[in-house]
Amino acid sequence: xxxxxxxxxxxxxxxxxxxxxxxxxxxxxxxxxxxxxxxxxxxxxxxxxxxxxxxxxxxxxxxxxxxxxxxxxxxxxxxxxxxxxxxxxxxxxxxxxxxxxxxxxxxxxxxxxxxxxxxxxxxxxxxxxxxxxxxxxxxxxxxxxxxxxxxxxxxxxxxxxxxxxxxxxxxxxxxxxxxxxxxxxxxxxxxxxxxxxxxxxxxxxxxxxxxxxxxxxxxxxxxxxxxxxxxxxxxxxxxxxxxxxxxxxxxxxxxxxxxxxxx
Amino acid sequence: xxxxxxxxxxxxxxxxxxxxxxxxxxxxxxxxxxxxxxxxxxxxxxxxxxxxxxxxxxxxxxxxxxxxxxxxxxxxxxxxxxxxxxxxxxxxxxxxxxxxxxxxxxxxxxxxxxxxxxxxxxxxxxxxxxxxxxxxxxxxxxxxxxxxxxxxxxxxxxxxxxxxxxxxxxxxxxxxxxxxxxxxxxxxxxxxxxxxxxxxxxxxxxxxxxxxxxxxxxxxxxxxxxxxxxxxxxxxxxxxxxxxxxxxxxxxxxxxxxxxxxxxxxxxxxxxxxxxxxxxxxxxxxxxxxxxxxxxxxxxxxxxxxxxxx
Ligand SMILES: Nc1ncnc2c1ncn2[C@@H]1O[C@H](COP(=O)(O)OP(=O)(O)OP(=O)(O)O)[C@@H](O)[C@H]1O
Ligand SMILES: [Mg+2]
Numbered sequence: 001x002x003x004x005x006x007x008x009x010x011x012x013x014x015x016x017x018x019x020x021x022x023x024x025x026x027x028x029x030x031x032x033x034x035x036x037x038x039x040x041x042x043x044x045x046x047x048x049x050x051x052x053x054x055x056x057x058x059x060x061x062x063x064x065x066x067x068x069x070x071x072x073x074x075x076x077x078x079x080x081x082x083x084x085x086x087x088x089x090x091x092x093x094x095x096x097x098x099x100x101x102x103x104x105x106x107x108x109x110x111x112x113x114x115x116x117x118x119x120x121x122x123x124x125x126x127x128x129x130x131x132x133x134x135x136x137x138x139x140x141x142x143x144x145x146x147x148x149x150x151x152x153x154x155x156x157x158x159x160x161x162x163x164x165x166x167x168x169x170x171x172x173x174x175x176x177x178x179x180x181x182x183x184x185x186x187x188x189x190x191x192x193x194x195x196x197x198x199x200x201x202x203x204x205x206x207x208x209x210x211x212x213x214x215x216x217x218x219x220x221x222x223x224x225x226x227x228x229x230x231x232x233x234x235x236x237x238x239x240x241x242x243x244x245x246x247x248x249x250x251x252x253x254x255x256x257x258x259x260x261x262x263x
Numbered sequence: 264x265x266x267x268x269x270x271x272x273x274x275x276x277x278x279x280x281x282x283x284x285x286x287x288x289x290x291x292x293x294x295x296x297x298x299x300x301x302x303x304x305x306x307x308x309x310x311x312x313x314x315x316x317x318x319x320x321x322x323x324x325x326x327x328x329x330x331x332x333x334x335x336x337x338x339x340x341x342x343x344x345x346x347x348x349x350x351x352x353x354x355x356x357x358x359x360x361x362x363x364x365x366x367x368x369x370x371x372x373x374x375x376x377x378x379x380x381x382x383x384x385x386x387x388x389x390x391x392x393x394x395x396x397x398x399x400x401x402x403x404x405x406x407x408x409x410x411x412x413x414x415x416x417x418x419x420x421x422x423x424x425x426x427x428x429x430x431x432x433x434x435x436x437x438x439x440x441x442x443x444x445x446x447x448x449x450x451x452x453x454x455x456x457x458x459x460x461x462x463x464x465x466x467x468x469x470x471x472x473x474x475x476x477x478x479x480x481x482x483x484x485x486x487x488x489x490x491x492x493x494x495x496x497x498x499x500x501x502x503x504x505x506x507x508x509x510x511x512x513x514x515x516x517x518x519x520x521x522x523x524x525x526x527x528x529x530x531x532x533x534x535x536x537x538x539x540x541x542x543x544x545x546x547x548x549x550x551x552x553x554x555x556x557x558x559x560x561x562x563x564x565x566x567x568x569x570x571x572x573x
Contacts, residue, residue: 003372003375004372004373004375007369007372007373008373011358011361011369014360014361015358015360018360019360081356081359082352082354082355082356083356083357083358084324085319085322085324085352085353085355085356086350086351086352086355086357086370086416086419087373088322088323088324088340089322089323089324089345089348089349089350089352090345090370090373090374091342091343091345091346091373091374092342092345092373093342259326261324261325261326262319262324262325263279263319263324263325
């Protein structure tokens with residue numbers, strides 16, 4: 001079982017590294033992060049903070065864009081191109097196929113985030129700014145967030161078209177990032193029953209806000225990777241939440257895919 | 264003699280819901296047949312008959328609306344059965360960023376074959392299907408021609424040295440030489456003791472190599488059995504070609520007429536006999552008979568232009 005999942009994952013990864021579109025996306029990401037250098041230069045004294053915040057923002061933005069764009073097409077493309085017709089008749093279970101595709105995608109994202117991070121570190125080094133553990137923790141959190149978004153994209157793609165899945169996933173991302181604000185709005189509702197139902201339903205949404213901590217409000221304080229910042233135990237808790245959410249989304253996706261006609 | 268049944272389909276049925284209105288298309292209706300060990304079984308039918316739909320149900324790609332199918336005695340889809348079979352999809356398309364060698368390697372991995380074994384089998388199979396040239400092996404599949412993809416499709420269906428080979432239109436997209444090569448390959452597979460089930464709408468392919476056939480039209484099974492039992496041995500007519508004064512003419516003699524007498528008369532009239540051919544029922548006649556008899560059904564009505572072109 002593991003061997004087959006790994007084989008499909010490695011093939012998915014190979015598809016990504018032979019894909020020119022992803023290279024150009026990566027190129028623009030690097031460009032954006034590099035422009036952080038220029039902006040950092042302009043803001044005297046604060047250059048390290050600006051570089052780090054812009055750099056992390058760029059990594060998160062491109063990571064999420066790639067996750068949505070590739071995630072919704074991950075399985076759809078196999079059906080559309082009919083490559084699945086020669087794969088499913090091999091001795092594999094459908095869940096192994098879905099997990100393999102997902103694994104390959106996660107590997108691809110890990111490599112892309114690593115490349116973007118390397119660029120950020122290089123710029124920080126050029127600026128003579130310190131590369132703190134806080135930056136590394138922020139990058140780990142971004143990676144987990146991107147994995148969650150990928151799982152959501154795969155879930156939507158198990159029952160809707162890539163375009164709709166992309167729109168839904170983007171919507172989930174925006175809502176997930178602003179979940180605290182959403183919850184605050186809900187508590188202001190006067191209709192008690194509606195308020196409780198809405199409040200309960202926010203539990204189903206992914207809380208993505210907890211993954212993007214640099215440049216956001218944390219416990220009423222503005223956090224940057226220099227001042228108020230999270231420790232490893234926070235990262236661990238958030239990661240367990242994120243990976244658990246992704247696992248649930250994947251299980252539902254696998255259940256939906258397992259009854260679908262591959263035509 | 265008792266036969267080992269390798270594939271059995273029992274009243275397989277598939278209803279597709281088409282488009283926004285969920286319009287029902289009954290692609291396959293109550294199709295039952297058996298494929299026995301060691302035979303070449305032809306699954307014959309015109310475009311849109313439901314051949315591909317039936318084979319996809321056998322492969323677990325789509326789920327039957329009703330009925331059951333078993334391969335090696337196991338209800339489909341079964342991982343144990345899949346280990347022992349190979350499948351060629353219709354108009355196969357593979358990961359186009361891989362080369363032929365890489366694709367076979369990937370497929371071999373899914374069967375849990377070791378690296379050395381995968382390499383050995385890939386080399387042998389590429390050679391066997393005529394893709395042995397160094398250029399063809401290592402070229403990305405997006406540069407393969409249709410016929411090359413078809414050949415690679417057959418190679419990947421054989422990577423696990425299967426006991427049962429299921430091929431959906433194995434000869435499509437091939438030139439006459441290619442078709443013959445594939446026919447020979449199918450015969451070789453049979454000689455190796457493998458069982459072959461393949462679909463086609465080309466009569467001559469079936470006539471030349473199949474032990475038994477099933478004929479599907481409009482989603483229904485019309486007939487199945489050994490070819491010589493499906494074809495009536497009776498004489499349809501005798502075709503006589505005569506020549507008189509440099510002019511050729513062909514005459515069809517009904518079966519009840521005396522051919523000797525007719526020839527004697529022709530010779531007496533100063534004509535030359537060029538050819539005398541007795542015509543028995545061919546598969547084509549049977550096919551036309553089956554298609555013409557009864558309603559053609561939902562299948563043909565929803566025939567797509569893509570299929571009509573093939
Ligand atoms: N996914 C689908 N949705 C709706 N109808 C379908 C679907 N797949 C097949 N059909 C219909 O089912 C019928 C049988 O199609 P199928 O592809 O099985 O025919 P076939 O015998 O393989 O034909 P060909 O020789 O052209 O390959 C056709 O009328 C086709 O339009
Ligand atoms: Mg077909």
